[in-house]
Amino acid sequence: MPKNTISTKGIVIREAPIGEADKLLTLLTPTLGRITVRCRGVRTLKSRRFAASQLYAYSDLLLSEQDGRYTLEEAEVLETFFALRSSLEAVACANYFADLLYAVTVEEEGEEEILRLFLNSLAMLTRNGDCLTIKAVFEFRLTSLLGLMPDLSGCSLCGSAVPASGWLDAAGGVLICSSCAFAEHAPDGEERVLLPFSGDTLSLMRYVASCESRRIFSFSADRAVIEEFSRIAERFLLYHIGRDFDTLDFLHTLL
Ligand SMILES: [Zn+2]
Numbered sequence: 001m002p003k004n005t006i007s008t009k010g011i012v013i014r015e016a017p018i019g020e021a022d023k024l025l026t027l028l029t030p031t032l033g034r035i036t037v038r039c040r041g042v043r044t045l046k047s048r049r050f051a052a053s054q055l056y057a058y059s060d061l062l063l064s065e066q067d068g069r070y071t072l073e074e075a076e077v078l079e080t081f082f083a084l085r086s087s088l089e090a091v092a093c094a095n096y097f098a099d100l101l102y103a104v105t106v107e108e109e110g111e112e113e114i115l116r117l118f119l120n121s122l123a124m125l126t127r128n129g130d131c132l133t134i135k136a137v138f139e140f141r142l143t144s145l146l147g148l149m150p151d152l153s154g155c156s157l158c159g160s161a162v163p164a165s166g167w168l169d170a171a172g173g174v175l176i177c178s179s180c181a182f183a184e185h186a187p188d189g190e191e192r193v194l195l196p197f198s199g200d201t202l203s204l205m206r207y208v209a210s211c212e213s214r215r216i217f218s219f220s221a222d223r224a225v226i227e228e229f230s231r232i233a234e235r236f237l238l239y240h241i242g243r244d245f246d247t248l249d250f251l252h253t254l255l
Contacts, residue, residue, distance in 0.1 A: 033109040083126040090125040096247040136230035167194040
């Protein structure tokens with residue numbers, strides 16, 4: 001098979017050394033989705049591609065492809081996100097995001113919106129943004145981009161569009177307002193994950209699910225609302241992904 005040359009942007013979400021001087025990188029790209037790329041000789045500082053092969057480096061890349069295997073030929077770094085390293089919380093957050101992305105993206109499927117969300121979130125982390133807020137926004141928006149978003153239009157039982165409070169039913173992906181919840185009798189033995197929300201938290205969930213991507217962090221909310229939103233965003237996403245992450249357990253020890 002002849003070699004193809006491919007030009008793309010991409011960010012490193014995982015790296016592993018191979019042999020003396022090579023690396024195997026996992027990249028998230030806008031058009032090829034998640035791909036694995038072999039990089040020869042990049043572990044020496046003399047390599048021109050050294051910076052582009054670091055974790056979270058975002059670059060313009062020239063790849064060669066043969067029989068479905070990619071090799072890095074040239075790279076020009078656009079953003080290193082190096083300032084992340086000045087905060088343990090920010091690094092822990094980025095590591096959790098990278099694990100999440102590795103778990104939910106697939107090879108060879110375009111992920112432009114997910115990539116943009118990751119870049120925006122890393123940029124906020126490097127600017128010393130609040131980690132709990134960034135994490136919750138990342139999780140909830142990712143839920144939306146994966147097509148898992150719950151129906152936030154109103155109570156699924158009485159139709160109230162502006163309930164003062166209620167519960168998000170994680171399995172059903174629906175809202176149940178407080179009035180209906182008190183009137184309802186859940187069937188015996190049914191295991192349900194019900195996540196409480198207030199009206200302000202519902203407004204924030206609606207905003208993060210539907211705003212323009214460049215406005216995703218353009219809101220302010222009380223700490224109690226952020227904390228409630230954060231609990232919902234994490235539990236809802238993990239419920240649907242169906243697994244835990246060591247990087248999240250570590251992050252919990254810091255936040
Ligand atoms: Zn209701």
